Amino acid sequence: MQRAGAEFHRFTEPGDALRAMPGMSLSVVPVGTTSYEASLATIRLGDAALNLCHSSPFMAFATTDADAVTLQFPVEAAGSLVLNGVTCRPGTIGVCGEGAELLLASRGAGTHAAIVLPSRLAETLLGPRAGAMLWQPGRLALLQAAPEAWERARQVVGAAGKTVASVPQVFGTEQPRQALREALLQATRDLVSGEGEQEVRAPRSTKARRRIVMAADAYLRENKDRPIYTEDLCDALAVSASSLADAFRAMFDISPHRFLKLRRLSMIRAALLSHADAVPLVKSVALSHGFWHLGQFAADYRATFGESPSETLARAGRRVVPDDADAAA
Incomplete structure (x- = not known):
């Protein structure tokens, strides 16, 4: 059974x-010029949940849960949230069917909301017309909601976020949870089932570009032990x-070269933070991921994560073996 009430977390570790x-699993890669920071407020409302995330710039590979429908939209800094290469303007809603795979990016610091509903509830809530079009398994649909419905939803979500920040224990009791759940479900119904909403048609090239980026990442992960x-x-x-450059520019607004560097840096960090018995030299890990210039690697690592590789090892409680990469840091 899901826990009820509000939870608040801060992250500096992608x-x-x-x-x-x-409702979603995320593989996050920071893309900002400062260290990654994010906060997540989750309000569990029985079989539904509201997530409010404030984050520094990132790109992510996301998969929704197999039994859930997720609605995503920007609450603040509209235009920073990008779903499958489409920028979410004010009023844009992303509706992710169960098991959907998508590319998610935030071009700047901003707050984004995700409403998570079990599939059976979404089917009842959205109705036959909306259900048939929107919440098909594996699909991401983008809607432009009616301005009035968008503003009501933003107000409900914003008020919930302010309450969690100031008095998080409020949602520890049944009555406030039920009141918020009803308001949230009504706002969701208005967003995707009301008059005035229309589907946002992405360019025909979007699907092909998304496939290229997904395949590139899969190839990188399958060959992580050699430079790519x-x-x-x-x-x-x-x-x-x-074509490769166009795909990465459309999905993440970066070059393939920068993607490879940031993704490999994140893979190195994951290796340094893992708790396997053997602790390889930082130099060896860097070389195996294609970083031959150790001085530049150390500078890039610190710029991305705000610490040297040896500091990452020390913070993880692992034995630190000095090597050329640490010296360069």
């Missing part, structure tokens, strides 16, 4: 976001350099 948000460069991705995926 890996901690993997299963922190009910842009040319390798082009050969492995049978795409041109321009």
Whole structure:
């Protein structure tokens, strides 16, 4: 049985976001010029949940739970949230069917909301018309909601967020939870089933570009023990350099080269933080992930995570063996 009430978490470790948000798993890669920071407020309302996330810039590979429908939209800094390469403007709602895989990005610091509903509740709530169109398994649909419905939903979510921040114990009792659940479900119904909403049609090239980025990441993870460069991705995926660059620019607003660097830095950090018995030299881990210039690697690592590789090991409570990469830091 799900716990009821409110929870609040702060993250400085991208890996901690993997299963922190009910209804979704996230593989987060920071893309900002400062260290990654995020906060997540989760209000569990019986069989539903409201998540409010404030984060520094990131890109993420996300998968929704197999038995849940998730609605996502920006609460503050509209235009910073990007779903499958489509920027969420004021009024834009992303409706993710159960088991949907999507690319998620935040181009700047902002607050985003995610409403998580069990599939059976979504079917009843959204009705036959909306259900048939929106919450199909594995699908992400983008809607432009009516302005009045959008504003009501934003007010409900915003008020809940302010309450959690100031008096989180309020939702520890049944009556406030039920009142918020009813208001949230009504707002959701108005967003996706009311008059005036329309589906946002992404460019025809979006699906192909999303597939390229997903395949590139899968190839990188499958070959994490050897250096992977842009040319390798082009050969492995049978795409041109321009097509690869267009895909990453559309989905994450970065170049393939920068993606490879940031993704490999995150993979190195995960390896340093793991609690396996053997602790490899930082130099060895860096070289195996394609970083041959150890001085530049150390600078990039510190710029991305706010600490040196040896400091990561020490904070994880692991034995630190000095090597060339640590010296360069």
